[in-house]
Amino acid sequence: MFIDWNAFTPVSALVGGAVIGAAAAAFVVLNGRVAGVSGILGGLLRPARGDIAWRAAFVAGLVAAPLAYGAFAVLPEIRVDAGSAVLVAAGLLVGIGTRYGSGCTSGHGVCGISRLSPRSIVATLVFMAAGFATVFVARHLLIGL
Amino acid sequence: MYAAASFLAGLVFGVGLIVAGMANPAKVIGFLDLAGAWDPSLALVMAGAITVGAGAFALMRNKTRTLLGAPVRLPTARNIDRPLILGSLVFGVGWGLAGICPGPALVLAGYGAIKGLVFLAAMLAGSALFEFQEGRKRRLSAGE
Numbered sequence: 001m002f003i004d005w006n007a008f009t010p011v012s013a014l015v016g017g018a019v020i021g022a023a024a025a026a027f028v029v030l031n032g033r034v035a036g037v038s039g040i041l042g043g044l045l046r047p048a049r050g051d052i053a054w055r056a057a058f059v060a061g062l063v064a065a066p067l068a069y070g071a072f073a074v075l076p077e078i079r080v081d082a083g084s085a086v087l088v089a090a091g092l093l094v095g096i097g098t099r100y101g102s103g104c105t106s107g108h109g110v111c112g113i114s115r116l117s118p119r120s121i122v123a124t125l126v127f128m129a130a131g132f133a134t135v136f137v138a139r140h141l142l143i144g145l
Numbered sequence: 146m147y148a149a150a151s152f153l154a155g156l157v158f159g160v161g162l163i164v165a166g167m168a169n170p171a172k173v174i175g176f177l178d179l180a181g182a183w184d185p186s187l188a189l190v191m192a193g194a195i196t197v198g199a200g201a202f203a204l205m206r207n208k209t210r211t212l213l214g215a216p217v218r219l220p221t222a223r224n225i226d227r228p229l230i231l232g233s234l235v236f237g238v239g240w241g242l243a244g245i246c247p248g249p250a251l252v253l254a255g256y257g258a259i260k261g262l263v264f265l266a267a268m269l270a271g272s273a274l275f276e277f278q279e280g281r282k283r284r285l286s287a288g289e
Contacts, residue, residue, distance in 0.1 A: 004182035007175055009166060013186040016165025017193025023158035024194065025201030030150040032205065032217035035158060037247040042272045046280075057148040061155020062251040068156055069163050076163060078253065079171035080260040082243045091250075091264040093239025095271020098247060101232025102222070105167075105246040106158070108233070109191060114198035115206075115219070122225050123233040130237020135177040138242065 024111050027058075034115075036107020037062070038098035101127070147215055159252045165190040168252040170244030177241055 027035040031054060040055050066075055082090065098104040101123055103112065108127075112120020159168075166172040166186055175184035208217050240246050245253065245264050253261025 001179055001183055004175065004184050007172070007182065007184040007186070009186045010189055013165055013189035014193040016161050016163070016167070017190035018197045019161030019164055020158055020190065021194035021197025023154045023161055024198045026150070026157065027154040028201050028205050028219070030211055030213050030215070031147055031154070032211040032215045032219070034219060035154060037251065038272070041247060042276070045269070045273050045276045053148040054151040057151035058155035059251060061152040062159040062248060063255040065156055065159020065163060065252050066255040069160050075256070076166070076169065078169045078256060078258060080243070080258065081171060081174065082260070084263055086242055087260055087264045088267040090239040090243035090245065091267025092271040093235050093242070094246060095268040096275055097232045097234070097236030097239055099232065099272050099275035100228045101236055102229060104236060104248070106248050110194045110198055111202070114195050115202045117220065119222060119225055119229055123229055126230055126233035127237035127240060130234045131177045131241040132179050134238045134241025135174060136180050139178055140180050
């Protein structure tokens with residue numbers, strides 16, 4: 001293991017993280033809920049009365065973020081290396097896994113750890129470890145197969 | 146009112162993801178690639194987010210109403226069970242394969258990235274599969 005100092009962006013990471021934290025903070029202080037994206041989105045698939053507008057609004061806010069950002073600054077480049085088949089498999093796994101596991105990087109990783117929830121701390125350790133292991137297998141073991 | 150606050154929170158959350166680099170799948174993979182050229186940035190994203198978030202959650206922990214008068218509905222489950230572990234494991238594998246988790250999937254869709262839309266469609270299908278399975282379980286346990 002060696003650190004890629006050229007890719008390391010500590011300032012934007014900390015600032016961006018603080019902005020994410022501020023959004024989660026505003027959400028709990030105003031709406032009284034955990035800003036967990038998988039749960040908020042998933043709830044829209046089983047719509048209940050009075051439970052749709054705030055969910056749809058949060059989702060719309062996330063989708064509108066590049067538009068808002070792009071109005072003030074040049075959007076940073078993004079790169080997706082995975083091909084279509086891998087994207088479909090990955091999406092299915094993320095969709096199923098986050099719902100059975102009751103959360104994702106936002107709900108467990110940001111909000112749950114902020115709340116010191118034991119469930120979220122365990123979930124975050126598990127999905128991080130699985131992510132590290134998956135990239136290790138995909139990038140270093142299967143290479144050249 | 147709640148919906149407006151919700152929209153703003155989602156918008157700010159998404160802007161944070163873009164600033165942090167979390168919306169860029171290649172950067173996420175760079176963080177998850179411990180054995181390669183490791184980019185530790187995303188650890189600082191988490192640190193920044195938790196530092197700011199922790200105060201707000203501590204403030205709301207014993208409250209029943211929010212500033213807007215909405216009921217506080219924070220998760221109460223405390224048991225570490227099989228669905229939590231297995232679900233998180235499955236999620237982590239998917240996250241490692243593409244470098245995309247649910248928040249960034251929505252932001253990528255907003256970028257108009259075709260690959261982001263493909264991932265998002267599959268993710269919604271996975272989530273729908275969960276709802277279908279849970280609905281069936283509920284009907285079965287209701288004694289039909």
